[in-house]
Amino acid sequence: MITLTDFSPEAVILGAGDYPCHPIARRWLQESTHVVCCDGAADRYLAEGHLPWRIVGDGDSLSEKNRQACASLLRHYADQDTNDQTKAVKYLQEKGFRRIAIVGATGHREDHTLGNISLLIDYLKQGIEARMYTDHGVFIPCEGETVVGCPAGTQISIFNFGATGLRAEGLRYPLSDFTNWWQGTLNEAVADRFTVRGQGVYLLFINYPDPPAKPTQSTF
Amino acid sequence: MITLTDFSPEAVILGAGDYPCHPIARRWLQESTHVVCCDGAADRYLAEGHLPWRIVGDGDSLSEKNRQACASLLRHYADQDTNDQTKAVKYLQEKGFRRIAIVGATGHREDHTLGNISLLIDYLKQGIEARMYTDHGVFIPCEGETVVGCPAGTQISIFNFGATGLRAEGLRYPLSDFTNWWQGTLNEAVADRFTVRGQGVYLLFINYPDPPAKPTQSTF
Numbered sequence: 076m077i078t079l080t081d082f083s084p085e086a087v088i089l090g091a092g093d094y095p096c097h098p099i100a101r102r103w104l105q106e107s108t109h110v111v112c113c114d115g116a117a118d119r120y121l122a123e124g125h126l127p128w129r130i131v132g133d134g135d136s137l138s139e140k141n142r143q144a145c146a147s148l149l150r151h152y153a154d155q156d157t158n159d160q161t162k163a164v165k166y167l168q169e170k171g172f173r174r175i176a177i178v179g180a181t182g183h184r185e186d187h188t189l190g191n192i193s194l195l196i197d198y199l200k201q202g203i204e205a206r207m208y209t210d211h212g213v214f215i216p217c218e219g220e221t222v223v224g225c226p227a228g229t230q231i232s233i234f235n236f237g238a239t240g241l242r243a244e245g246l247r248y249p250l251s252d253f254t255n256w257w258q259g260t261l262n263e264a265v266a267d268r269f270t271v272r273g274q275g276v277y278l279l280f281i282n283y284p285d286p287p288a289k290p291t292q293s294t295f
Numbered sequence: 296m297i298t299l300t301d302f303s304p305e306a307v308i309l310g311a312g313d314y315p316c317h318p319i320a321r322r323w324l325q326e327s328t329h330v331v332c333c334d335g336a337a338d339r340y341l342a343e344g345h346l347p348w349r350i351v352g353d354g355d356s357l358s359e360k361n362r363q364a365c366a367s368l369l370r371h372y373a374d375q376d377t378n379d380q381t382k383a384v385k386y387l388q389e390k391g392f393r394r395i396a397i398v399g400a401t402g403h404r405e406d407h408t409l410g411n412i413s414l415l416i417d418y419l420k421q422g423i424e425a426r427m428y429t430d431h432g433v434f435i436p437c438e439g440e441t442v443v444g445c446p447a448g449t450q451i452s453i454f455n456f457g458a459t460g461l462r463a464e465g466l467r468y469p470l471s472d473f474t475n476w477w478q479g480t481l482n483e484a485v486a487d488r489f490t491v492r493g494q495g496v497y498l499l500f501i502n503y504p505d506p507p508a509k510p511t512q513s514t515f
Contacts, residue, residue: 185432258405
């Protein structure tokens with residue numbers, strides 16, 4: 076059974092999108108000893124007081140100062156056919172890593188965001204277990220049957236990447252073989268677990284629960 | 296021929312995502328006399344010193360103060376099967392509007408962003424000419440042949456929604472009948488116009504040109 080926090084990534088990729096704010100996304104950056112920064116993302120990571128394990132990319136968006144200071148951590152990939160996120164995944168794959176958390180991959184240009192999210196499906200097909208943690212939720216690429224544990228009321232979206240026979244138990248609205256992205260959005264868990272079934276691959280988005288309400292400040 | 300700025304929308308929809316910062320997106324809010332706010336988006340629009348033409352939605356995310364002050368502008372739509380953006384489009388469609396600019400529809404939850412973007416394809420199929428202007432570029436739903444005028448070097452992405460025979464002239468990388476979102480991203484115009492052809496519908500993203508370099512401040 077999948078839950079929001081059961082993941083134990085062997086490595087973390089920090090993209091050059093919005094730097095993570097949400098504690099669930101930031102946690103991976105703080106806990107992992109194998110953080111790979113996508114090129115210029117290393118500038119922000121270093122500014123936050125961390126040292127990347129590796130920096131992967133063309134090196135063209137990294138500051139001159141950090142490129143020199145971190146020269147030994149930099150792994151160049153000149154492949155024109157992939158983006159920096161995939162270069163980082165390939166690097167980790169070559170090193171034998173299979174379970175990867177990706178953060179900082181959304182925000183800024185929406186076409187980059189769409190590209191980064193959809194690549195999770197390709198990684199799944201290559202045997203990589205990658206999840207993308209944003210400031211709002213987690214994208215998990217899935218195949219076949221998936222059981223998720225989460226509080227009732229959790230907001231769920233499902234994006235179909237060619238799966239057929241999509242069905243769910245424990246969600247408010249029925250699934251079908253969606254042909255447009257919006258059709259599987261705005262669903263909701265009605266109990267503390269739900270199950271999705273289908274032949275083929277699909278992408279699950281689990282919205283983080285609302286933060287616990289701040290206690291009212293005492294006036295005494 | 297389509298260009299970034301040739302659009303003359305009859306109405307503008309302001310979503311409850313990130314409030315527009317880029318001048319191209321903000322321009323529609325400043326120039327249009329028919330700005331429809333999606334529910335809570337009206338709070339920010341009013342705070343910016345504007346008065347919406349209409350506010351469409353459930354009214355549940357609008358502040359109590361503004362709900363009372365703008366009661367005459369509010370159009371309730373209780374339809375559970377659509378989101379606020381589509382409610383606004385339906386309202387405008389019923390009033391005879393056909394050419395719509397959508398702003399403030401991305402940012403915050405990524406599943407909402409994906410849903411909002413993909414709905415442009417459904418609007419196209421319903422005879423609505425809608426474009427979504429974000430802070431980074433414009434999404435234009437297209438069918439068949441599309442000719443675009445833009446400076447050489449403009450960053451272009453194409454998302455396939457079932458089109459076949461996708462081909463282009465004037466782009467750096469060849470198109471194919473993409474089956475995953477990322478495959479049509481990171482393309483580039485090589486001249487001052489390009490043409491895309493295909494049977495069926497696809498979504499074009501045109502990245503705004505970089506802002507002109509700020510002149511160096513004179514020290515005299």
